Amino acid sequence: MKKNVCFFIMMILLNIVNPMWAYCEPTIKNHSFDQDIKINRTFGEHKSFFYVDKYWNLKKSYIELIFSQSEINVNEHSTITIYINNTPIYSTGLRDKGVNRDRIKVFIPETLMKEGYNELSIKTYHRISDLPCMDDINPANWILFHKESYIHLEYEEKIDSNMLKDYPYPYLKESEELPSSTVIVVPDQASSNELKVAMLLAANFGQRRKFTNMNINIYKYSDKIIKKKRNIIFIGSSKNLPSEVFSILSRDESNTISNEGLIKEIRSPYDENFRMLLILSDHNENLLNAAKILSKDDLISQMDQSTQVVSKNIEFTEERKKEKNNIVLKELAYESVLLEGLFENQATFGINIPKNWEMGEGTKLNIKMRYSKVLDFEKSSMTIFINGTPIGSHKMKAEKADEDEIEIDIPKDVKESNYYELKIVYNLMQGDKFCEIRPNKGVWAFISNESYLYLPHNDKKDALFENYPNPFIKDYQLNNVLLILSNNPSSKEMSIAGNIIAFLGHEADSISGLEVITARDFSDKHKNKEIIMIGTHDKNNMIKSINKDLHIKFNERFDRFVSNEKIAILNSSNLASMQFIKSPYNKDKKILVVTATNQEGLEWAKKYLSDFQLIQKIKGNAVIINKSGDTYSKYYGVVDQTKTIEEKKSNGEKIIYSAQIRNYIIFIVSILLFIVVTLVVLIRKHKK
Numbered sequence: 001m002k003k004n005v006c007f008f009i010m011m012i013l014l015n016i017v018n019p020m021w022a023y024c025e026p027t028i029k030n031h032s033f034d035q036d037i038k039i040n041r042t043f044g045e046h047k048s049f050f051y052v053d054k055y056w057n058l059k060k061s062y063i064e065l066i067f068s069q070s071e072i073n074v075n076e077h078s079t080i081t082i083y084i085n086n087t088p089i090y091s092t093g094l095r096d097k098g099v100n101r102d103r104i105k106v107f108i109p110e111t112l113m114k115e116g117y118n119e120l121s122i123k124t125y126h127r128i129s130d131l132p133c134m135d136d137i138n139p140a141n142w143i144l145f146h147k148e149s150y151i152h153l154e155y156e157e158k159i160d161s162n163m164l165k166d167y168p169y170p171y172l173k174e175s176e177e178l179p180s181s182t183v184i185v186v187p188d189q190a191s192s193n194e195l196k197v198a199m200l201l202a203a204n205f206g207q208r209r210k211f212t213n214m215n216i217n218i219y220k221y222s223d224k225i226i227k228k229k230r231n232i233i234f235i236g237s238s239k240n241l242p243s244e245v246f247s248i249l250s251r252d253e254s255n256t257i258s259n260e261g262l263i264k265e266i267r268s269p270y271d272e273n274f275r276m277l278l279i280l281s282d283h284n285e286n287l288l289n290a291a292k293i294l295s296k297d298d299l300i301s302q303m304d305q306s307t308q309v310v311s312k313n314i315e316f317t318e319e320r321k322k323e324k325n326n327i328v329l330k331e332l333a334y335e336s337v338l339l340e341g342l343f344e345n346q347a348t349f350g351i352n353i354p355k356n357w358e359m360g361e362g363t364k365l366n367i368k369m370r371y372s373k374v375l376d377f378e379k380s381s382m383t384i385f386i387n388g389t390p391i392g393s394h395k396m397k398a399e400k401a402d403e404d405e406i407e408i409d410i411p412k413d414v415k416e417s418n419y420y421e422l423k424i425v426y427n428l429m430q431g432d433k434f435c436e437i438r439p440n441k442g443v444w445a446f447i448s449n450e451s452y453l454y455l456p457h458n459d460k461k462d463a464l465f466e467n468y469p470n471p472f473i474k475d476y477q478l479n480n481v482l483l484i485l486s487n488n489p490s491s492k493e494m495s496i497a498g499n500i501i502a503f504l505g506h507e508a509d510s511i512s513g514l515e516v517i518t519a520r521d522f523s524d525k526h527k528n529k530e531i532i533m534i535g536t537h538d539k540n541n542m543i544k545s546i547n548k549d550l551h552i553k554f555n556e557r558f559d560r561f562v563s564n565e566k567i568a569i570l571n572s573s574n575l576a577s578m579q580f581i582k583s584p585y586n587k588d589k590k591i592l593v594v595t596a597t598n599q600e601g602l603e604w605a606k607k608y609l610s611d612f613q614l615i616q617k618i619k620g621n622a623v624i625i626n627k628s629g630d631t632y633s634k635y636y637g638v639v640d641q642t643k644t645i646e647e648k649k650s651n652g653e654k655i656i657y658s659a660q661i662r663n664y665i666i667f668i669v670s671i672l673l674f675i676v677v678t679l680v681v682l683i684r685k686h687k688k
Contacts, residue, residue: 026059031151040142042135043341044124054115055169056155061108063120066146071099075127080104083121084112094126094143101146108151120151160275164265164303167294170275171231172205182231183217184498187240190220193284195494196516197235197291199483202498203514204295206505213611216498219491227270233277235287244269245278253307261286261310263293263303285312292316295511324475325456327351330449337447339426346425347447353418354507356470357457363410365391367424368448373401375443379429382406382445386414387421410453420453462638463580463590465618468609469504471530471590478504478513482529486539487518496602497534499610500594527585534594534602543595549584550593551622551636552577559597561624566634569624576601578609580621582637604629 031050039046052058063082078094090106097104128141135141160170171182184198202216219225221234221242234245238257246254248266256262261281268276279294281287290310293299329349339345365384380396384406392408426445459474460467472481481504485497505511515529519542537543537558547554552569553562560572569575576596583589594605604625608614620633 026154026156029153029155031153033145033147033149036147037145038142039124039126039144040139041343042125042127042141044126044143045340046122046145048120049117050120050151050153051117052113052115052153053173055158055160055166055173056153057158058110058113058153058155060154061110061113061152063106063108063151064149065104065106065122066101066149067097067104067143068100068102068146069094069097069126069143070128070140072128072140075130077125078127079125081123082106083119083123084108085114085119086121087112094124160265162265162267162275162306164263164306164308165301167265167277167300167303168205168208171233171277172208182233183219183225183227184233184235185219185221186494187236188220188222189240189488190235191284192517192521193287194235194237195485195489195518196514197279197287198494199498199501199514199516200288200291200295200511201233202502203478203505203508203511204291206502207295207508207511210506211612214499214502216495216502218494218498223491227268229271229274230268231275231277232268232270233279235279237280237282237287239282241280245276256309258282260312261290263290263308263310265306281310283312286310289314289316292512326452326454327353328450328452334449336449338444339428339447340444342428342430342443344425344427345445346423348424349422351420351422351453353420353455354470354473354476355418355467356460356473357455358460359415360456360458362454362456363415364454365408365410365422365451366454367406367408367451369404369406369446369451370448371396371401371404371426371445372428372443373398374430375401376429380427382424382426384408385421385423385425386410387417387419388423389414415455462621463592464621464635464638465578465580465615465623465633466620468615469507472504472532472592473507476507476509478508478511480529481514482526482531483514483516484522484531484533484535484540484542485516485518486535487520487541489518489535489539490599492599493534493539493602496594496606497532499606500532500534503610527583528589530589531583531591532594533591536596536599536602539599540595543593546581546584546591546593549581550577551579551581551634552624554597561597566636567622567624567632571626573597574601574627576605576625578605578618578623578625600627601625 031048033048037046065080065082067080074095074097076093076095079091080094081091082089089108089112090104092104122145124143126141126143127135128138129135157170157173160166184201186194186198190198198218202214202218205216206214221236221240234242238246238254241249248269249257249264253262253264257280261283262278264278264280266276266278268274270276279287279290281290289312293308293310293314296316332349332351334349337347339347365386367384369382371380375396377396377398381393382396383393384391389411391411391414392406394406397404424447428443428445430443460470463471472479483497483501486493489497501514515526517526519535519540522542533540533542533546535543537547537554544558547558552564552567554560555562561569561575561577562572563569574597577593579593581591581593583591594602594609596602596605604627607629608618608623608625608631618631618633620635621638622634622636624632
């Protein structure tokens, strides 16, 4: 009997402990190198950065280096040393290491890491000879760190403090590749205003994770979803609060909802290990103000309790717009860079250019720098590359060492790109030295993060998928955007819309230019907006009303797409379509229509409008997508941009070729005239 009792008690304890253990199971995040790193000199160094969130309790961290080196016998003194935040943690000799993809695994002390960005530095001393002055100029002296090398972090999430100042944690986590553990819940019969609040939250999530694909989930309260093991954001009013939520509110808080607005964080009534954020008000303006507060970190930091009352009288300071034509390295979160040592050193910066920018004349790059005064200024120089193309060089000058600046025009063949890889390469020389037996800290160059690109531009006029998110983003702001959903949008449709809006948020400093309505609420006051329309014909009646304006139209029964002179469509009963059209309500505006022959098709379209890689695969202003994810793109009423680029290139080649022929003809004619004139002179002399 006692054995049975003991066994029973043990089973109870295991059932209690196991869920707790599962909840506390460490999370793993690996930071891989972006590219192979090659060092081909005696003294070398590579720096990279990795992020540690302030809500992580680190458990185990290590770096695994995968490297290859020259097959020529390595000098016995060759070494690798690894630093974390300028503190050495490991050194090893290279003589006994392999030449092809050898591995080193080094554990990182948690005490050396800090919140935010941490610096990993790998310093090498690599020799293949005993001669002190040969290895820096010998191309056979090299070591390569492969891009598969990575930093491994294991951690547990810190328990949320239950204060609003931690927002957006735990609803949006740096630790998650996709914030899928959070759901936004709206009432079953959500108003346009409640839908707008959900979309503003989605846009702000996109703002906060600018280079990460999102996974926004928006559900109705009655949907059969898993509410355990999830953080939840609930949007609503006193008339549509679930009983399990309403019972948590005090009488004063219930009254607050009636008169003002309320933001409150509680333990989830569905799982006490998770949180629920309530955004509640019976007044539209107060509900919107609550969403705006949650998008502004300066206001969030003031909320040191779990509850915040929101008044309609609150004033919001206008977001500071970025300089329209300048992109500054500092604003892209780049630090200034210090490069040390003789010979070649380089720094690389990645810069995304807004897709709606069409570059004008006068584009320039301005580099602010300073450098050592012990350089040989006759031999030291720097060269600048954009996307692998050299655009200019600069010679160091002794009188400019403390504060130098170079301004270079960006060539036409380089500037027309949505991404600039800016590489600055220094060749630093000192006296007559062509080698050095010790690291030389006195030889250095410093690049200031105040350096900038000056990019005068116009907004591209054509609404094309290669320019997306144009026309919905202008000067880093949502550009007077109207989102039109079905009259009673499903959770799938709301989630699709949320992911599209989050993608727009990636490029927006301000999200105030967003309006959200259902189809029944459309009126004349909405006709001057850039519109995104989502739905099927049976759910969103506005799809039917603009069918005549679509490039690829539905048939009369709206169960198939119809072929036209540009595209032949087979099996057209199971397709999705994304189309940019001129707004029939305002000729100067555009509408993005996201529709399909069935609800499932809307999901296929969403993937292409909310994924950084997939959006690169479509072009034109009309796209058809099938169940397999295959896309077919066409241009209607505008010039094929791909052909335009080829035509420009072809025309340029024709002009060059024509000029060469013209010059050749002029040269031949000139020679013939010279011969004729010479003969005439000789004949006249002979006659005399």
